[in-house]
Amino acid sequence: MLNSFIFVVMPYAALALLIFVTPYRFYSNRLTWSAYSTQFLERNVLFWGINPWHYGILPVLAAHFLGVIAPGPMKALLGNQNNLIIFESIGLALGLFAVFGCLALLLRRVNTPLLKQVTYASDWVLLYLLAAQSLTGVYVATFMRWGSQWYLHSVVPYFWSLATFNPQIEYMADFPLVFKLHAACAFLIVALLPFTKLVHMLYVPARFLMDPPILYRWRSK
């Protein structure tokens, strides 16, 4: 029952929300589409929170995606034991980096009076969720060794089974609870993305990189 909820209901619900709510928010009201930076009000602790968080979590997230997109090359790469050890060590270090950043951000919200005015329920929910996600991630990486290897043989096929609308929860059913929590948190974060400031992730700097520096807008052109 729990397995079906976490591994069938949650991913499809999250995906549906992401696909339908995001464009709705984009086209109906973009005034709330912002990263909601608080650097203006507090910058000293922010530096030690926001940088470790982003630089830690982005490569780890990218590695998760890479496994799903290109399982073949990843299997080949991690088949070599040396590569696996290096990959795992870097992953764990980045994970710890992200945990450190996330906790710093959480404590910063608690301890800075000036931030109270710009801290909403969604900020707390996200910070706790992301902290839980990164902590369970680090736990899995530490106590369920060689995760980057077995991820490719269990989670990746499961994701592909989701994509083909033939969810095979057998891949996931026997994992320990912490791991299931990690998965549930991930789906929850995806589900919340279109409703919160997490939409700032959906940003491609293509125009910035290609355009000439000065941008004009003409009514007639």
Added chain:
Amino acid sequence: MNVRAQLVMVFNLDKCIGCHACSISCKNIWTDRKGAEYMWWNNVETKPGVGYPKKWENQDKFKGGWVRENGKLKLRALGKGPTLLNMFFQPDMPKLDDYYEPFDFDYSNLYKAPPGSDQPVAEAFSQVSGERMEEITNGPNWDDDLSGSQVYAVNDVNLKDSSLVSDYGRMFMHYLPRICNHCLNPACVASCPSRALYKRGEDGVVLVDQDVCKGWRFCTSACPYKKVYFNWQSGKAEKCIFCFPRTESGQCNACAHSCVGRIRHVGVLLYDADRVEEALLKPDDQLVAAHRDVILDPRDPQVRESARKNGVTDQWLEAAEKSPVYALVKEFAVALPLHPEFRTMPMAYYIPSLSPVISSGGDLHELADHGTFPLLEKMRAPISFLASLLSGGNEEIVAAILRKQIALRLFKRAGNLGQPIEESILKNAGLDEAGANKLYRLFTIAPYRERFIIPTQQREEQDPQQRKGTSGFGILKKTRGPK
């Protein structure tokens, strides 16, 4: 030739009395909102002083504007790649303390306070946190009129000899009203990773598209004048919009309209967009000349032809011909750009201040020797100071303008007193009688319709349905936070 039109404001610093009427009218219309309390799209500073935000002119601190590198212009702060890598924490962003923590007073305490032995007072509270403030330590005009000059004015980067502000015999000051310069080469626009900032083709106004802005904050430091602000409530950047809902219908900007000293002029300039970059690659002391060179004569048939090709209408060409701004910036060459060495090619121009008309010797007899007005070299405000502020350090350009102002005063004084006018006075300053009379009119008695020549945009004929209800700052949809 790629001729475009730009709405430009000229400030006559000689006439600014520092009353802040402009700042107040701007604040009442545009920034009287949550998250914008600390913003002053228009502010008036005392010079010498550190300004608002504090030390905005110090580009070692905020890394604003452009620099030349290998024959090209480059943002002083970060290239495109480093910008993307620094999105999470923007290293150069000014913080709240660089401006000030906005405050208000709890007036309700005056009638709600319980009976007691003391007179109740309206206590100050922060408009950000809402908490009571024990002591107000900063404000938008904290160094107004040289107050605290030993702490603030001595740090003015334009001041070569900072002992000037501690010597009562040699002290000087003037005011510097500032709005967004709506630059021809805006660094804020170039720095925006979301591409939310843009320059309007028709009138050159630089705007932030509130829908596109995602609050990456690079514009706030890239603008060397610190005229792009971060709204901490909405999480987006905001800036002076040159009152476009007013100028589009031919009314002048709120700041200019409320100016009791009538120091402001607004009009159209035509410029050659293809030559802007080349002009900005000149050395600092040649930048004013380069500015003037880019500005084109609206009576030149070739210029008019090229302007029409770019969609500049006859109404705008007519306004460009009559433009008081063209007269002041190019024809008489008495108005200068603020800190041209930041290389954004600012489109707000300043007529340097001649006052106070007291020689640095402080001796009235010495004054009389030179016909009521002091010699240029004896002026209280050092020419080097004005040159650092307005001409990229070129003292000759500032001196030429002050000479014109002195000649104009001598000429009108002689006229008023029925004394003979020495022709050489005007001639030496590069003026003739007709020119002097025109300049005198612009400086003094020109009425509203001569100070502000703003052609309309005829938006009512273009897209009235789409525009309905969108004029102004346009926060009609739901934003985060309280209503």
